[in-house]
Amino acid sequence: MITNNQGNDDNAENSGGDIADESSKITTEDSDDEYEDNDWPHYDNLYEETFQKIKQNDPSITNLSVWLDGKCFFNSIDWKEDGCFIANNTHLKRLQLIFHGRCLGRPRGEHYILGEEGHNLPTRQQLRDFFSCIYRNSSIDTIEIESVSVDDEFGGGLIEGLCGHPSLTRLGVGIKYSMEIEAKWGSIGCRAIGKVLNHPRSKLKVLRVSHSDLDNEAVQTLLSEALMGSNVLKKLDLSGNKDITSAGWQALATVIRHPNCKLNNLSLSSNTINDDGVSILGWGLSGSSVKALNLWSHKINRVGWQILLLHLSQTSLESLNLRQNSIEADVLALLGSIRSLKSLNLSGNRSIGPAGWQFLFNSFQRSGIQLKKLDVSCNQMGNEGIAALGSLLGNTSTLKMLKMDSLSYTGWHESSIITSHGWVAFFNALQGSNFELVKLYLSNNNIDDDGIQLLTPLVSRMSTLKNLSLKDNQSVTPTGWLALSAYLRSPSFGLRELLIDENNHNDDTMIAFTSALIYNKTLKVISLGGTWDDDTDEQTSLITDRGWEAVSTLLCNKTSILDTYNSNHTLKYVSDYYSDEIRAKLLPYLELNDNKDKAEVARQKILQTHFSSEDDLQEFLGMELEMMPAAIAWIGRPLPIGWIGKNVSGLSTMYNLTRMAPDLFDSSAQKKQSVGKKKR
Secondary structure (H helix, E strand, O other): OEEEEOOOHHHHHHOOOOOOOHHHOOOHHHHHOOOOOOOOOOOEEOOHHHHHHHHOOOOOOOEEEEEOOOOOHHHHOOOOOOOHHHHHOOOOOEEEEEOOOHHHOOOOOOOOEOOOOOOOOOOHHHHHHHHHHHHHOOOOOEEEEEOOEEOOHHHHHHHHOOOOOOOOOEEEEEOOOOOOOOOOEOHHHHHHHHHHHHOOOOOOOEEEEEOOOOOHHHHHHHHHHOOOOOOOOOEEEOOOOOOOOHHHHHHHHHHHOOOOOOOOEEEOOOOOOOHHHHHHHHHHHHOOOOOEEEOOOOOOOHHHHHHHHHHHOOOOOOEEEOOOOOOOHHHHHHHHHOOOOOEEEOOOOOOOOHHHHHHHHHHHHHHOOOOOEEEOOOOOOHHHHHHHHHHHHOOOOOOOEEEOOOOOOOOOOHHHOOOHHHHHHHHHHHOOOOOOOOEEEOOOOOOEHHHHHHHHHHHHOOOOOOEEEOOOOOEOOHHHHHHHHHHHOOOOOOOOEEEOOOOOOEHHHHHHHHHHOOOOOOOOEEEOOOEEEOOOOEEEOEOOHHHHHHHHHHHOOOOOHHHHHOOOOOOOEOOOOOOHHHHHHHHHHHHHHOOOOHHHHHHHHHHHHHOOOHHHHHHHHOOOHHHHHHHHHHHOOOOOOOOOOOOOOHHHHHHHHHHHOHHHHOHHHHHHHHHHHHHO
């Protein structure tokens, strides 16, 4: 089946506009790849009407996913005839080809070979026709081929057809983290990718060949065919290829040290690297242009980490991901010698205890490390560690992103849990700091009312803050959450996303939040879901219809036309947890707010609320005659292209107005009325 996504407004706005913040472009790791880790766009099912939008070159259709198996829409299209609409489309940006396999009754993990024919699979001719559409399209910049294998000349030939593609900048093959079926890209597939990269007109900046069962021969083919000859490629992802041994790492190290190689972002998560491989890789990195390195989830021993980090101290590395490793604190202290380091992910290093974190953060402070991005989530930090972190951060001025989720998991030893006293000490340590965060994540912690009281003034002075997460801090009472409403009213408030679900909110906190957001023009998401009850396996909430009614009034105040006009037209997500009755009331307004033309959003709310019947039009009849042309033009204004959600055509309103006051549209009657006024 084919699916689509109606664009990503946040990405579009981050590329320009009045709320874009350059400080959020923290490191090479962020700027090279628009879609990082789990931040990939969501795909909805595509039906016939969506394909009709593709035929109409509708700008709302930017991401397209084609399923290669099952009772799919793929086989219902004559790609040779209708495929020209794909080829000529100027708004498609991201294309995904994906194989699932379960609907064909295949065993878990069995590969699909590109070009393989069978029941509910595309024929080779269909694939040729479809790929021909891709070759001719000049707007697609990202192609992903998920859970598909290439091991023959036919599949390799389809990939080689991408050579010289006019707009392709990102190519991904293999699988992402959630898929069940791995892929296999042997030497034939890797050689085809290499030819695409080596083409004189290649624009490929990002290449992902993850979980693709690469062995030494395949990776050597890929590297010799691709990186040696490409000075365009900036990011390479070889994650999850566990069959690469020292010979493969030697090939990679040799290539990245080559003067022609301009690679600055390298992802090697979930691979198998022994001590020899670590030493070889470290040697290669020390002479490379790599600025961002991902080593998420490795079983490297203490000596191996020491060797690698010593090599990295000789580099100009800016971003390092060491998530979910078992590295001792005294070894991690070597990171302080990487003077260029700006982004560091140490989440999930649970072998380190509170004393270890205290030692590490104190060593960072002595080294004078100045980070822009720090993730220490899911660690056993305790009061000792959090106090040392507060001291470190209190003396930094560069930090833009701080992620500290899940630092108080109740299943840990008592000494590893951060208490209320620990959080109070941490927030107190930051009161005199002068960094300006863009993103702050504090979910699933033991923060209580005292902590929120100290956090509020801290974030209130940060006009740069765009994302704040305080999910699942259930020690905060409804009274404690009221303190946060003062932040929502702060003149420096510029949040786009506030996540505070799975907490103890009630109607009073909901009313306080909504009253603070009436005139807000930045916040798009406020997540207010209920708490999770483990006994019933359901969500519970203290918010009743009274609280949700306050949200409805925030989105569309029906008291008067002016109140409706001054309602909030920015918020587009509140919660997934409310009754069907509340959902039916809120969703139309939230969908309207998803549109960028806020003047039209306000107009639609006014038309739908105040001019849905002929009786409502009496207000127009009392206007001055000179105002009528502007009012009539306002009523009949057409909708923008790609409008989302319910809409009321102003033409029907204009028709009712014409029936009620035909003289308004009779030029002779208007002339007589005007002459009569002058005589008087």
